[in-house]
Amino acid sequence: MTLTNFSVKQLMELDACTRCGECMNPCPINVQGAADLYIPAEKISMLRRIIGRERGLLGRLLKRNRDMSPQLTTLSENTYLCTLCGRCQQVCPVNIDQRNLWISVRHELVERGHAPAVLDQVIEITRKEHNVLDYPNEERAMWVEFMDDVPDHLYQKERADVLYFVGCIGSFSPAVQEIPTSFLRLLEAAGEDFAVLGEEEWCCGFPLIIAGLPGEAEALRQHNLEKLENLGARTVVFSCPSCYYTWNNYYKLEGVELLHSTQYIHRLITQGRLEIKEIEQTTTYHDPCDLGRGMKVFEPPREVIKAGAKNFVELPQNRERGYCCGGGGDLEMIDADVTNKIACDLLNAVQSTGAQMVVTACQQCKRMLLNSVSTEESAMEIKDIVELVLEKGIFKGGPRKNG
Ligand code: SF4
Ligand code: SF4
Structure with missing residues (x-):
């Protein structure tokens, strides 16, 4: 490993992993029954072993020129089989920023010629x-x-x-x-x-x-x-x-x-320029990974929906622990089948709430949910928040104000 693609913090994070296994259950890849190797902690161990062999004292003394290509190939297969949803890091007791860690590992693999073709x-x-x-x-x-x-x-x-x-x-x-x-x-x-x-x-x-x-x-x-x-x-x-x-x-x-x-x-709502008419259906909201965990935007979409929905229900896992739709991390180009299975799991979670409509705020999440509806029988309405607001919004006009 050249290690130039990892920050000092990331190298320390590798050593910080206690192998507690907490990150195993929330990982949507792991839920699909993939081999144990796909557990985030196993990827960290694998990476630590490779770096140790190439850069560590023992590696230098004993196996200095050992070819690590087979290990890098395995690491690559596992690292690209990931939606980069960040669910693993939400439960990590030592706060390992896994999403950015996996991106750095991918960068390293590209530079070493071990990225997917x-x-x-x-x-x-x-x-x-x-x-x-x-x-x-x-x-x-x-x-x-x-x-x-x-x-x-x-x-x-x-x-x-x-x-x-x-x-x-x-x-x-x-x-x-x-x-x-x-x-x-x-x-x-x-x-x-x-x-x-x-x-x-x-x-x-x-x-x-x-x-x-x-x-x-x-x-x-x-x-x-x-x-x-x-x-x-x-x-x-x-x-x-x-x-x-x-x-x-x-x-x-x-x-x-x-x-x-x-x-x-x-x-627009807080400025008094928009009101939302009553939403009759029982409604739930799915947090897109990049908006929720990625950018910490959790409450504005809920407040917009609740301005009209009298019956709003949360998904069993929401906000920081919200589900993954399967459509992230470039996974679809690596394994579309796993992507679709993750989307079906999200649809099942939505249906478990008894909601008649699920609102999200991402075209990829909506696309994934629509795909899963076509594979599973469902009468669920699936909307992006902008579609809902266009349908239910009453615009008051007036000049735009910032802040
Ligand atoms: S980012 Fe998501 S898919 Fe990737 S290892 Fe973490 S929980 Fe699993
Ligand atoms: S939750 Fe964190 S410390 Fe525990 S095994 Fe996963 S990465 Fe390691």
Whole structure:
């Protein structure tokens, strides 16, 4: 191990693991009955052994030139079979930041040539199309063209106060395109001067960063920042928690406000610019991993839903311990079957509450839940919060106020 991809804190965290096994039960991969090796603690032990053999005193004395390729291959298989949901770290008594640890391990594996072969395709596709889904990027805002009553500029303006950064899944996945169309209508109803970037929006870089390819994400980051500067917007709004997480943690912006849709809507309510009509159905809320555990946004979505829902029920596991939908960590490109099984577990948890509607705040979570509904019989309504608010919101108009 070169160790350059690990912080000192992360190296200390490896030694801090007590092997208590607390992280085993919440891990959605482990719940799928995968081999013991997939327990987070086992990955830490494996990593510790590899580093010890390559860098430790005993390793240097006895096995200095030992080839660790087989161990690295096993570590790679296990490290990429992970949704990066962060549920493991919520229960860890020594607070090991496992999500970031697994990302650093992936980076190290890429540099040592032990990453999954599919990443070569991801690099090629992203360099060519500026998204990881392999769609022509000039079709990124085609969903706007399918809407009725849109202005000739299709919301792609030269200047605007607010940028709506849509994200790849919302832009290209027909199953969830109601999310960007609803958020766009919502911004209009709120009287916002906003724009979308259309084909000039490039992937935020999140799928590359978490795959261990931060260098590949750099051109995307620089391009998006340049477009933001040209637009002159001082606020960026997101309906995708992963884009919101990435802009907050990797874009290094100053003087620009970043708001997830849940925070933006919550602000409209607290400013008296929006009311929510009664929601008749018993409703529950699923915390998206990148919004909840990732960005600690737990209460705004609940307050928005509760403003209308008289019967709100929590999922058995919620907030910091909320479920994973299976759609994170690039797992879908590694093992779509495991992804779908995790989504079915989430649907089962939702059904156990007796709720008639589950609201979430992420296009990937909604997509995963829709997939699991098609495999399991269910009458459950599945909505993103922006769809719910567009349907139930009464907008009061008036000028936009910050703060
Ligand atoms: S981040 Fe999630 S999937 Fe990955 S090891 Fe931790 S609990 Fe398991
Ligand atoms: S919960 Fe933390 S200390 Fe316990 S085995 Fe898992 S990583 Fe190690």
